[in-house]
Amino acid sequence: METETHAAYKSRFLPWLLLLPTFVILLVFLYYPTFETFRLSFYRVAFLGLRKVYVGLDNYREIFTNPEYLRIFWNTAVYSFLVVFFSMAVGLFLSVLANQKVRGWRFYRLMLIWPYALSPAVAGVIFLFLFNPQAGIVNYFLDVLFGLRPDWLTQPGLAMFVLVAAAVWKNVGYNVVFYLAALQNLPGDVLEAALIDGATPWQRFWKVTFPLLSPMTFFLFVMNTIYAFFDTFPFVDLLTKGGPNGATNILIYNIYRDGFEFFKTGLAAAQSVVLFVGVVLLTLLQFRLGERRVHYGG
Amino acid sequence: MKRRKLLSTIAVHTMLLLSVAVVAAPVVFAFIFSTQTPAEIFRYPPKFTFGSAFVENYRVVWNQYHLGLYMKNSLFISIAVTVGKTIVSFLAALALVYFRFPLKSWVFTFILLTLMMPTEIMIVALFELVTDLGWVNSYAALIVPFLASATGTFLFRQQFLQIPESLVDAARIDGAGPLRFAWSILLPMSMNVVAAMAVIQFVYMWNQYLWPLVVIREGERQVIQVGLRMLTSGQDATNWGLVMAGAIVALLPALLVFLLLQEQFSRGFALAEEK
Numbered sequence: 001m002e003t004e005t006h007a008a009y010k011s012r013f014l015p016w017l018l019l020l021p022t023f024v025i026l027l028v029f030l031y032y033p034t035f036e037t038f039r040l041s042f043y044r045v046a047f048l049g050l051r052k053v054y055v056g057l058d059n060y061r062e063i064f065t066n067p068e069y070l071r072i073f074w075n076t077a078v079y080s081f082l083v084v085f086f087s088m089a090v091g092l093f094l095s096v097l098a099n100q101k102v103r104g105w106r107f108y109r110l111m112l113i114w115p116y117a118l119s120p121a122v123a124g125v126i127f128l129f130l131f132n133p134q135a136g137i138v139n140y141f142l143d144v145l146f147g148l149r150p151d152w153l154t155q156p157g158l159a160m161f162v163l164v165a166a167a168v169w170k171n172v173g174y175n176v177v178f179y180l181a182a183l184q185n186l187p188g189d190v191l192e193a194a195l196i197d198g199a200t201p202w203q204r205f206w207k208v209t210f211p212l213l214s215p216m217t218f219f220l221f222v223m224n225t226i227y228a229f230f231d232t233f234p235f236v237d238l239l240t241k242g243g244p245n246g247a248t249n250i251l252i253y254n255i256y257r258d259g260f261e262f263f264k265t266g267l268a269a270a271q272s273v274v275l276f277v278g279v280v281l282l283t284l285l286q287f288r289l290g291e292r293r294v295h296y297g298g
Numbered sequence: 299m300k301r302r303k304l305l306s307t308i309a310v311h312t313m314l315l316l317s318v319a320v321v322a323a324p325v326v327f328a329f330i331f332s333t334q335t336p337a338e339i340f341r342y343p344p345k346f347t348f349g350s351a352f353v354e355n356y357r358v359v360w361n362q363y364h365l366g367l368y369m370k371n372s373l374f375i376s377i378a379v380t381v382g383k384t385i386v387s388f389l390a391a392l393a394l395v396y397f398r399f400p401l402k403s404w405v406f407t408f409i410l411l412t413l414m415m416p417t418e419i420m421i422v423a424l425f426e427l428v429t430d431l432g433w434v435n436s437y438a439a440l441i442v443p444f445l446a447s448a449t450g451t452f453l454f455r456q457q458f459l460q461i462p463e464s465l466v467d468a469a470r471i472d473g474a475g476p477l478r479f480a481w482s483i484l485l486p487m488s489m490n491v492v493a494a495m496a497v498i499q500f501v502y503m504w505n506q507y508l509w510p511l512v513v514i515r516e517g518e519r520q521v522i523q524v525g526l527r528m529l530t531s532g533q534d535a536t537n538w539g540l541v542m543a544g545a546i547v548a549l550l551p552a553l554l555v556f557l558l559l560q561e562q563f564s565r566g567f568a569l570a571e572e573k
Binding site for chain 1: 307310311313314317318321322324325327328331339340342343344386387389390392393394395396397398399405408409412413414415416417418419420421422423424425426427442443445446448451458459461463466467470475476501504505507508511512523524526527529530538541542544545548549552553555556557560563564
């Protein structure tokens, strides 16, 4: 947009023709359903889905006052925070390790990031088995070491732990890729100056390296949050189904349930709108910080 | 001093190897247990070596649980979307970069805004739309909505802007029209972006779960990821050997693409960040 330098061709129809497929798809399959989601959120389905009744803001009132829905928001916040925090913290830790000038860092990098290529569904069924109370290998080790055989998926805290572990395991690689690239592009002179100042490695990391990584940290924060909001659906669906007793029911899973199991289309749409507002805020944040990153890069 | 350095090097390697082992452990265990019979899996202590049902488990999930068919379906939609999206995005970027036309900044914003609209958010409305179109249970529902994207368009746009403008001027002076220029100069010069995008799109489509779960209601057309779900819920007493065999089968193609095309993968990541 800012550069018209390459725009050598002029034609009245051709550019529109080239853009037509993109226009049609985006309009029909993204803009229209988004608009429809807003519209549906003001309706309630009656008579087995045969009729829609306009109910104004009733759906919103319901999701913002009913304790069951408030709990879903709370679960989503807790789950997202844990997934984002641990994905990024472990990712950063592993990148710093792999960035020590050790031989074979490329090999280590590859061996640390490959689970990123797996699907959440694959990760989900594998964790379902690992944490199975009877046949699972986790309980075997816990039994041998501490004499414990917890029933992972029937206790709220433990079920949440398994969901977080699976999501983090699958996504750490993504953070390693980006943090490692950022670490390798850090300006060497700044790090050297800190070295000469006699700062300890610990101080050097928190006072110099970590602030320099902050643009990347912001970018990864946004990407990991979006991952926690949406891509984690298979984990919940395969591992806990939102249970026990709604303890791990998060927004994206409940939208599916309300929309396709209970046929409460209006409520599902209203929850989608809430999630949509979250994504818009995150995206705006990313655009703002993204611009700043360019300046950081000098 | 030298001794300390050696010690710290050993410590770093140890921690890295430990991390590598932890990262790999779930899949390694999944593979080992995918070869065992239910009796072997429920043995105490567990058997940490290959079991006696290697061929049997994989044969059963492939045929009786139709993972072979689902793999074929997943492969088909992933390739269709990858190819389609590459073409559609390439053409859109061509218009955005190499043409002067009115309202261009509006077009740009129109595409940009869709970055904020993940399919998952509109799943209820999208399902109603697809139902109205009569696409429930069809590949069209799994393919068409994904054929255009802001990400793809901007990846190509970014690449085109890095190609010296003198090239397009030269082409124009030589009398090459825009399509000829696109085909014989732009496309060959953008192959790295094509490859990077293809890898990322393929894995993205291969891993789709929620939308196929909603829109495909009969077995025939199901994709592999949802097939795994059926494997865990389809039996009374879960035969974990079969489930793990299914997981290994389902992860192989995406992992293979990733390992063979790591370069493109990393480049795609880097590009996606710039967009």
